[in-house]
Amino acid sequence: GAVVSQHPSRVICKSGTSVKIECRSLDFQATTMFWYRQFPKQSLMLMATSNEGSKATYEQGVEKDKFLINHASLTLSTLTVTSAHPEDSSFYICSAPDRDHGYTFGSGTRLTVV
Amino acid sequence: KQEVTQIPAALSVPEGENLVLNCSFTDSAIYNLQWFRQDPGKGLTSLLLIQSSQREQTSGRLNASLDKSSGRSTLYIAASQPGDSATYLCAVGPGANSKLTFGKGITLSVRP
Numbered sequence: 001g002a003v004v005s006q007h008p009s010r011v012i013c014k015s016g017t018s019v020k021i022e023c024r025s026l027d028f029q030a031t032t033m034f035w036y037r038q039f040p041k042q043s044l045m046l047m048a049t050s051n052e053g054s055k056a057t058y059e060q061g062v063e064k065d066k067f068l069i070n071h072a073s074l075t076l077s078t079l080t081v082t083s084a085h086p087e088d089s090s091f092y093i094c095s096a097p098d099r100d101h102g103y104t105f106g107s108g109t110r111l112t113v114v
Numbered sequence: 115k116q117e118v119t120q121i122p123a124a125l126s127v128p129e130g131e132n133l134v135l136n137c138s139f140t141d142s143a144i145y146n147l148q149w150f151r152q153d154p155g156k157g158l159t160s161l162l163l164i165q166s167s168q169r170e171q172t173s174g175r176l177n178a179s180l181d182k183s184s185g186r187s188t189l190y191i192a193a194s195q196p197g198d199s200a201t202y203l204c205a206v207g208p209g210a211n212s213k214l215t216f217g218k219g220i221t222l223s224v225r226p
Contacts, residue, residue, distance in 0.1 A: 006157070032211045043218050044158075093157050097211045102148045102163035108156060 002028045002098040006106025013084055013113055021079045021109045023094035030096035033077035034103075035069060038091040050077050084113040116141045118206060120217035127194055128225050135189040135220050137204035142182050144206040149178050149189050151200040152219070158203065161189070194224045 003026040013019050023033060031052050036044040048064075050056040050071035058064045066088075068080040077096075081088055094106040117140045127133055137147075146165045150158040162171045162178040164187070170179040175192040187204055201221045205214040 034213065044216055046213060049213065091155070095158070095214075097207075099210065102146060102160060103205070103207075103214060104160060105150070105158040110155065 002096070002101040002104040004030070004094060004096050004104045004106045006094055006109060008109060009107060010110045011112070013111070015085055015113055016083055018080055018082045019084055019111060021081075021092055021094075021111075023077050023079075023096070023106050025075045025096050025104075028096075028098045028101075029074040030077065030098075031074060032097055033071055034095045035067075035077075035079050036093045036095065038093060038108075044093065047079075081111065084111070086113045089113045116144075116206060116208070116215040118204060118215050118217040120202075120204060120220050122220065123218065124221045124223070126223040126225060129194060129196060131194050131224075133191050133194055133222075135191070135202050135204075135222070137187040137189070137217055139185045139187075139206050139215070141208075142185050143208060144182065145209050145212070147178075147180055147187050147204060147206045148214070149176075149187075150203045150205065152203060153200050161202075194222075196224045196226050198222060199224050 005024045033050045035047045038044050047062045048056045048058045050069045052071050056069035071077040089112050093108045095103050119138045148163045149161040152158050164171050164180040177190040180187045201219040203219040205216045207214045
């Protein structure tokens with residue numbers, strides 16, 4: 001089946017630094033990648049949609065300069081949280097659609113900003 | 115605007131019971147419907163994908179049905195086990211690579 005590999009699974013960083021999260025589609029081409037964040041015991045919140053070779057589309061209220069998304073190839077999309085602050089601490093998950101398997105999700109990244 | 119509802123928000127059952135999880139959506143113009151499970155602190159695992167032209171899908175002890183005209187889907191879990199304890203989410207999309215609309219999920223607890 002379709003697999004999306006997400007790294008790192010956990011990261012702790014100091015306030016003011018930047019963190020990059022990678023999502024790779026292992027056995028299919030991900031022309032589109034969705035990026036979500038999830039707070040404890042809450043639903044997924046869509047942050048942005050990235051398409052290979054073009055600029056990402058951000059949801060209302062999501063700062064595009066803070067959450068930089070790059071989708072330079074058909075198998076790799078990255079989310080960089082710039083100048084991270086404690087309020088950015090959250091669970092970040094990526095997802096890519098595949099014709100045969102629907103939407104496949106990464107395993108998530110737990111970001112803690114201290 | 116599509117809305118997806120899953121009721122109840124939480125469910126606790128004894129091991130071995132057969133159970134049905136419900137999902138309803140307001141706009142029947144969907145491309146597909148997908149059921150996921152999420153374990154605490156983990157990503158989402160796809161359980162079943164139903165294309166809009168299909169009525170049901172089965173995988174092991176799981177069976178999902180889709181009634182597009184009435185805006186309903188059910189996930190049937192046979193002979194529930196403690197390992198089935200998780201949050202179950204249904205999601206619909208209007209097109210092949212479009213944004214999904216999720217329900218808030220049903221947190222299932224299967225008691226040994």
